[in-house]
Amino acid sequence: MxxxxxxxxxxxxxxxxxxxxxxxxxxxxxxxxxxxxxxxxxxxxxxxxxxxxxxxGGKAEAIAARHLDRARGVAEALRARPAGEPLWDAITHAALSPYKADRKRPDPEWTASIRLMTSEPSLLGEFLKTNAIAERELAEVVAERTGTKVTRDLYPRLVAATVWAAVEVATDKWLSTAKPAPITQLVRNALRQVAAGLPDPSAG
Amino acid sequence: MxxxxxxxxxxxxxxxxxxxxxxxxxxxxxxxxxxxxxxxxxxxxxxxxxxxxxxxGGKAEAIAARHLDRARGVAEALRARPAGEPLWDAITHAALSPYKADRKRPDPEWTASIRLMTSEPSLLGEFLKTNAIAERELAEVVAERTGTKVTRDLYPRLVAATVWAAVEVATDKWLSTAKPAPITQLVRNALRQVAAGLPDPSAG
DNA sequence: GAGCAATCTTGCACCCCACGCAAGATCCCC
DNA sequence: GGGGATCTTGCGTGGGGTGCAAGATTGCTC
Known part of the structure; x- marks a missing residue:
């Protein structure tokens, strides 16, 4: 690469x-x-x-650095997907790409750092910042793919923000569950839901 | 109250x-x-x-405090919506509630603090943390409304995360545009898009 | 309304940390 | 192999977070 x-x-x-x-x-x-x-x-x-x-810039940034590298890969992976592929299919593949290198379970060091950052208040801000950076880069690629402009349209940023929201929620669920489903499945599931517009489940 | x-x-x-x-x-x-x-x-x-x-806890927390108060109001506002109201209608009303007190333009002090926090890297983390807190509270209310459980289902957290993503993107757009549309309209528009599942605009 | 208990503010002291600066070490490239 | 660029390192300074104990203020009760 x-x-x-x-x-x-x-x-x-x-x-x-x-x-x-x-x-x-x-x-x-x-x-x-x-x-x-x-x-x-x-x-x-x-x-x-x-x-x-x-x-x-500080201890927090060092701890978040691994995750930053990983998170940036999503935008990169999306850019590498074939141009003809439907957007949300491509996004799903891209969002799952960080786990490709993992055999079976995600990298324990990455897991540990995430667990640390989400539980320690002094690290949480840096963690969220990291995701924000990755989100920004993802929005750029989404804009390229959909013929929209980050500075003009809400669309690419909404997609990027929504995708990261899904990834974060899925990850958090995976971390906080005793015997969780595979994280890739949780991410896939979360992305499917947000792409469907999250209709009210209690409204028939 | x-x-x-x-x-x-x-x-x-x-x-x-x-x-x-x-x-x-x-x-x-x-x-x-x-x-x-x-x-x-x-x-x-x-x-x-x-x-x-x-x-x-620090300078950043003090600067973010005003926004925190405001952001928490969204969850509170959602709880106050009539039970029969469709979810996304109620959410839209709740998300717009912080602007009810503003006459015409949003509170300049709030605007200034947001602009500060989103432009200064040393404050960005605290800003995102603030939204994360509000998001967590919102998820709780969404769970109550939809008969889901925050600890069990992805749904309420996905909704909350998506809503905040929409609000953040709309706010950012409003702040970075020379002569922006009213922020309430931008928020409404963003929420409509995420609730529709963000279908690819370039795919006919 | 006076005194007692709870709570909060304040000053002190200590330690961690971020950063400018200049000097020394290391690497690159011709 | 030598000169210039780049980076590491140590030093010094100032900002900031926090435990601790003393002093001030409030709330409550009789």
Missing amino acids: TTPPLGLRDQKKLARREAMIQAAVRLAVERGVENALIEDITAAAGVSHRTFSNYF | TTPPLGLRDQKKLARREAMIQAAVRLAVERGVENALIEDITAAAGVSHRTFSNYF
């Missing part, structure tokens, strides 16, 4: 970033977000306190 | 809270969020630095 032969410098950057993200999530899970000092994280990642600030 | 005769103590609390919120928004607009120190805000509101922390 995006692999213009990477120089040594950028390789190290990626490795450092990865190390910091992983250390941040691990320590935050192990001992709680408050007790995972940035100093600890940077020590575990083998970088200086100052470098951490060069990479991330 | 919720006016169980207020004691002197609670009156002062409300007044202090109000003063802090107003000072926070005003100063943040005037000189930028970064340059509006909490010290300045508390000085303007006539309270101590420490008291501010007793009321709000």
Whole structure:
């Protein structure tokens, strides 16, 4: 995909970033977000306190970084779908694409970070921000596909916002249920409902 | 509505809270969020630095407080709609209820705070958190209305999330357009679209 | 209406954290 | 292999969040 032969410098950057993200999530899970000092994280990642600030705006951003990468993939995946495919079919495929790499269960580290961000108030804002970024990018692709304009029409943004709403609700359900259905099925189900306009179930 | 005769103590609390919120928004607009120190805000509101922390978790929370109050009203308004009314009609009325108190144009202080929160990255997270809280409350009311359960069914949360998505997109459009249509019309329009399932406009 | 208990504000102190700056290290490329 | 670009690092500073205890204010009761 995006692999213009990477120089040594950028390789190290990626490795450092990865190390910091992983250390941040691990320590935050192990001992709680408050007790995972940035100093600890940077020590575990083998970088200086100052470098951490060069990479991330704060602890929350580091923890959300993995999810951000994943979430952005949805817009990218939609762009890769065949042009003739019906919109909501393409969207459904795109929304499920992050789970393609997972074998059976979603990546445990991703799951842990989501669980962390949705339960810790100090992280929730960053989590929602992350989704907002991905949503914005998705709206752009939807606009391309449907011949609408993000700046002019409500449509592409409504679609993107609705899709992310469905993904978030499905994910939350999956996380909070004892023996949940596969997350892909929950997402599919949620998308089907929003695409159908969510008619009142109690109104016959 | 919720006016169980207020004691002197609670009156002062409300007044202090109000003063802090107003000072926070005003100063943040005037000189930028970064340059509006909490010290300045508390000085303007006539309270101590420490008291501010007793009321709000941070600058962002204080600025978002007005919007939070407003946003929570939507769930409350939905609960007040007649039981027989079709769901999406009731929702539309509820979503428009915050604008009832405005004469012609929405409250300028509210507008300013929204503009601030959506443009300043350091505030965006708190803004989204605020909407998430309101969304959660809305889902609860939708569940009551439709005989569903928030913990069991995707439906009420999907509806709430979709409604807020529509409101946010409409608001954003209203804020970013030179001579926008009335915000109530934009919200109505957005809700109509999501309730119709957002069919692909380019697919005949 | 006076005193007592509950609640809240305030100041103090401490620690975490974000960021500007300048110097040193590392990498890229010719 | 050398010069220029880029990045890491350490230092210093200032803002901000919070536990704690003391002082002030309110509410309640007799």
